[in-house]
Amino acid sequence: MIQFRNVSKTFKRNRVLDGIGLDIGLGERVALIGSNGAGKTTLIRCLLGEYTHEGTVAIDGRAPRAERTAVLAAIGFVPQLPPPLRMPVGQLIGFAAALCGSDPSRIAAIALRLGLDTERVRGQPFVKLSGGQKQKILIAIALGRDARVLVMDEPAANLDPEARKIFFELLAERQSAATMLISSHRLNEVAGLVNRVVELDMGRVVLDDRVADDVSLAGLLDCRIRVKRAEPAFAKALAAWDFRSSADGLEWTGEVAGPDRLRFLGMTSRYVALIADLSFSETEKVSPAGTAP
Amino acid sequence: MKELWLTAKLDIAESLRARWFAIYCLIFGGLVALLFVFGLTESRVLGFIGLSRLLVTFIQLTMAILPIFVLITTVRSVAGDREAGVFEYLLSLPVGLAAWFWGKIVGRYLVIFLPVFAAMAGAVAWALIRGIEVPWGMFAYYTALLATMGWCFLGIGMLISSLARSTDVAQGMAFMVWLTLLLFLDLILLGVMIQERVRPEVAVGIALANPLQVFRTAALALFDPQLIVLGPSAFVILDTFGATGYKFFAVLYPAALGALAALAGYLFFRRGDLP
Numbered sequence: 001m002i003q004f005r006n007v008s009k010t011f012k013r014n015r016v017l018d019g020i021g022l023d024i025g026l027g028e029r030v031a032l033i034g035s036n037g038a039g040k041t042t043l044i045r046c047l048l049g050e051y052t053h054e055g056t057v058a059i060d061g062r063a064p065r066a067e068r069t070a071v072l073a074a075i076g077f078v079p080q081l082p083p084p085l086r087m088p089v090g091q092l093i094g095f096a097a098a099l100c101g102s103d104p105s106r107i108a109a110i111a112l113r114l115g116l117d118t119e120r121v122r123g124q125p126f127v128k129l130s131g132g133q134k135q136k137i138l139i140a141i142a143l144g145r146d147a148r149v150l151v152m153d154e155p156a157a158n159l160d161p162e163a164r165k166i167f168f169e170l171l172a173e174r175q176s177a178a179t180m181l182i183s184s185h186r187l188n189e190v191a192g193l194v195n196r197v198v199e200l201d202m203g204r205v206v207l208d209d210r211v212a213d214d215v216s217l218a219g220l221l222d223c224r225i226r227v228k229r230a231e232p233a234f235a236k237a238l239a240a241w242d243f244r245s246s247a248d249g250l251e252w253t254g255e256v257a258g259p260d261r262l263r264f265l266g267m268t269s270r271y272v273a274l275i276a277d278l279s280f281s282e283t284e285k286v287s288p289a290g291t292a293p
Numbered sequence: 294m295k296e297l298w299l300t301a302k303l304d305i306a307e308s309l310r311a312r313w314f315a316i317y318c319l320i321f322g323g324l325v326a327l328l329f330v331f332g333l334t335e336s337r338v339l340g341f342i343g344l345s346r347l348l349v350t351f352i353q354l355t356m357a358i359l360p361i362f363v364l365i366t367t368v369r370s371v372a373g374d375r376e377a378g379v380f381e382y383l384l385s386l387p388v389g390l391a392a393w394f395w396g397k398i399v400g401r402y403l404v405i406f407l408p409v410f411a412a413m414a415g416a417v418a419w420a421l422i423r424g425i426e427v428p429w430g431m432f433a434y435y436t437a438l439l440a441t442m443g444w445c446f447l448g449i450g451m452l453i454s455s456l457a458r459s460t461d462v463a464q465g466m467a468f469m470v471w472l473t474l475l476l477f478l479d480l481i482l483l484g485v486m487i488q489e490r491v492r493p494e495v496a497v498g499i500a501l502a503n504p505l506q507v508f509r510t511a512a513l514a515l516f517d518p519q520l521i522v523l524g525p526s527a528f529v530i531l532d533t534f535g536a537t538g539y540k541f542f543a544v545l546y547p548a549a550l551g552a553l554a555a556l557a558g559y560l561f562f563r564r565g566d567l568p
Binding site: 069072079083084085096098 | 295296299303306307310311377378379380381382383384385386387388389390564565566567568
């Protein structure tokens with residue numbers, strides 16, 4: 001579905017991409033990882049037809065640069081840094097929906113599922129929203145249409161755990177119909193979301209590996225944690241994940257979205273000396289898929 | 294076409310929210326108000342009385358303000374958007390590059406032309422109410438001059454925006470262009486000619502290539518058809534074009550220059566990296 005053939009990009013004398021070759025099929029969920037300056041954003045911009053480059057990039061055999069409108073109609077994009085748009089949220093949604101041939105109410109419905117009522121922020125300048133609100137709007141615009149390719153740069157970085165859960169559900173609903181390219185600095189941020197990992201370094205592909213795809217995007221894990229003593233900082237961190245504590249504050253229970261488990265363990269690792277016991281069990285509950293508006 | 298109008302609408306809405314637009318409207322609205330307050334419609338200078346005197350003064354002042362205003366605000370907003378990452382996101386949406394670029398031009402053009410025209414039209418409306426005679430021919434020609442002046446400098450501004458990769462460079466380039474055109478106005482050219490450093494034909498040729506000078510001469514020609522104030526260069530202009538021919542030249546040449554600059558800007562924009 002997506003093909004990169006010997007793609008190179010040079011800025012002045014700095015070669016940022018160096019002969020990238022990749023084939024990504026329909027339904028693949030690819031993590032594009034690498035340190036700063038590895039070439040992730042440049043590769044994404046080549047895919048979006050925003051950069052000129054050597055070699056060829058094609059989506060369903062079409063070049064994004066030469067056939068922009070047709071190609072980009074099939075791509076939903078969430079940038080790493082929200083653009084500083086001064087236009088009101090309502091206008092942004094209307095503009096994006098009109099260009100993509102989508103319905104603004106569909107975008108609003110997805111934003112609502114993520115916990116943002118667009119009616120309330122409709123007249124506010126996009127740039128004045130909080131980081132999380134901006135991210136929700138951009139995700140809603142990307143998912144509020146029939147995109148066959150989803151390109152997302154650190155998409156869940158600014159979302160709270162509850163919104164992340166819903167975001168994973170939304171991705172699960174698209175799993176079979178779309179190809180996903182998710183960029184991140186760290187693999188643990190996106191590991192649970194993907195079934196293939198591509199690592200870039202100095203503009204080259206240094207790792208291209210399939211990963212076990214056992215955890216469903218919409219799967220949930222029951223988690224139980226016992227701590228040696230009540231610690232306010234840890235309690236605050238767990239409360240942010242919607243965990244509930246026992247009366248004495250020594251036992252905590254809650255649900256963690258399957259793709260978020262590494263991120264959750266990353267958080268708990270900071271309090272490892274405090275933890276007496278930690279267990280995960282797969283729950284029968286699965287976030288409902290196919291309920292997209 | 295739908296994409297073009299969507300982009301134009303977006304640019305218009307963006308401009309209406311911007312502070313520069315409020316200042317822009319205030320300047321031209323204020324100019325007309327001041328000209329009325331100072332009683333230019335009642336003064337008699339060079340045989341003028343009535344609205345023609347006000348219109349001549351208004352267009353002379355507009356020539357001094359509009360080009361630099363259009364150049365700076367255009368390059369600031371376009372290059373600034375690119376620098377801030379706005380292009381990266383908006384150009385990831387399915388909009389054609391031609392629709393995006395020309396849509397921005399259409400939107401921006403309406404936003405820069407309409408306030409200047411409205412100020413002038415407002416003066417005419419006020420004159421009608423007060424029973425002052427309106428020189429309709431002059432009003433129509435000045436409208437054409439304003440329309441072509443806005444277009445010319447918008448085209449140049451869009452070309453600079455496509456060439457420059459940062460706001461600072463774009464602003465610097467815009468200022469240099471304006472300064473260069475200002476340096477080659479008739480006064481400086483006359484000085485150079487007097488010192489016999491260039492042949493008169495070259496000086497007149499440069500003046501005719503300079504859109505600022507073309508507007509200035511055309512505005513003068515309406516109340517001084519023999520262009521006496523220009524001295525000997527008037528003979529070259531009138532012999533080459535004739536009075537009516539020059540009026541057409543003064544509208545068509547800057548319009549063509551603006552269109553060429555905008556087209557070159559589009560070709561650069563399409564050819565290079567977008568964000």
